[in-house]
Every structure is written in C-alpha cells, then in structure tokens.
Amino acid sequence: MMKKIVACIALGFLLLLGSHTTVLADKVIDGEKTRTEVKEKKQVYPYQSVVRVQYLKRKKDYGTGFFVGRHHLLTNKHVVADAKKPSKELVVRIKGKDGKDYDYPVKKITPAKKDSDDMTILEIGDNPKDKGTLAAITPLKIASPKTISSVKKGDTIRAIGYPGDKPYSTLWESKGKITQIESDGSFLTFNALIYSGNSGSPLINEKNELVGLVNASTEGKKKPKTFGFLLRPELRRFLTKTIEK
Structure with missing residues (x-):
C-alpha cells in the first residue's frame, strides 16, 4: 500500500512539474551509494x-x-x-x-x-x-526561519528513515544535493535514494537541524530523484x- 502511494505521488509531481522537471547532472548517480545504514549503537541525536x-x-x-x-x-x-x-x-x-x-x-x-x-x-x-x-x-531541533529560507540548490541535505526495501526496522540515512527548489520552499528535489517506508522522513541540514520533510520518490536506484518541501513559515x-x- 505505502509503496503504491509513494509511486503515485511521485508520478503526480512529475506531471505537475511539466517543463520544470529537474535536470540532474550528466553523471549517473548510484542510489545505493547515497545511503548508509545507521547501526543501533550509533543511534544518538538526530537518529x-x-x-x-x-x-x-x-x-x-x-x-x-x-x-x-x-x-x-x-x-x-x-x-x-x-x-x-x-x-x-x-x-x-x-x-x-x-x-x-x-x-x-x-x-x-x-x-x-x-x-x-x-x-x-x-x-x-x-x-x-x-x-x-x-x-x-x-x-529534532528545528532550523531557524532564516536558515530555512536560505536553503538553496546545490546544498547538501540528508533524509533519515526506514526504507521498505531494507530489512524491517533498520534505519538508513540518504545524503545528496538539492537539484531544484521552488522560491517559497514548497517543493524541492534532491539526488539521494529513498524508498517506500521513507515517507515522512525528516530533511536535515549539515548542522543536524530540521529543515523539511521527504514525501515522494521515483524509487530509481540509478539517478534517483526524491521530492520534499521545506518547513515554511506557515507550516512552522x-x-x-x-x-x-
């Protein structure tokens, strides 16, 4: 069920984007290399x-x-x-x-x-x-409004969650670069792999502060494309x- 929901949402985003579809770098990214398992003994803040x-x-x-x-x-x-x-x-x-x-x-x-x-x-x-x-x-510590508003294309961002293609209850961190972002932060894409089960994962900056949420992905392990949004002032x-x- 969750996998179907994620796929449908991802498709909807792609249709809505139209001519604004993200153009990733020519280099093909191996999605598996963008994520790392967070072992239990290392599950301190923010994990x-x-x-x-x-x-x-x-x-x-x-x-x-x-x-x-x-x-x-x-x-x-x-x-x-x-x-x-x-x-x-x-x-x-x-x-x-x-x-x-x-x-x-x-x-x-x-x-x-x-x-x-x-x-x-x-x-x-x-x-x-x-x-x-x-x-x-x-x-999780929420980043300041100024920090969130300054998030831009090219910034490193991380998603932490429980992907459905991995053993149940194992926690994984995906790291990538923002490849597209709307001016108001209501939509962004980044090039790290998430999977069904990751829906609702926090988006964390390099200071371990919450800046947004993941909500969909194409689930492509080659050249992955993940969707999310920032914690804008109204959401805050x-x-x-x-x-x-």
Missing part, C-alpha cells in the same frame, strides 16, 4: 528522534515519523491516510535501549490545512511497559500552535 509509524494489522505498511516534542511527531499525511480510527489502527513504534520494540498509541492526527502540504502532526499516548525510552529521546506556525495546545 534517535526518527521512528516508525506502523499500521497494527499490516506489518508491511509503515512510514517514518520523527519527534518534534515530547509527545508530538511529524510525518506525511499520506502515511496515515488509511487510518479511520487512529488509536486502534496506528502506533508509533520505538526501539528501546533493551532492543525491544515499544508501541505508543496515536491519540490524535492534526493535518496541515492545505491539501498540497503533505504534513501532519501525531500526538501519542504513553506505554506503561516502557521505562525510560521516550524520556531519553531528544526531539501550524506546528508550534498545535504543540502548544
């Missing part, structure tokens, strides 16, 4: 903030989310679109220091207002069986207001 958003009854249906507050996470709208009763269908799955997976119930889903903004905020409850895992997670305000409620 510890990135978790799975999992459908309970469908193990293969999951996306990526990341903490922006003690009980709040960001992910894509399309990751949770199938959940009619989130508290019964969705969990945020976190790997504890003991190596076990702990599921946290999704209490509330608050989507961004614009249909075109593929971002939603998840509020989670507690797991009484988990002792200390949640408290030990440091939410939406995030801050929702968390403060």
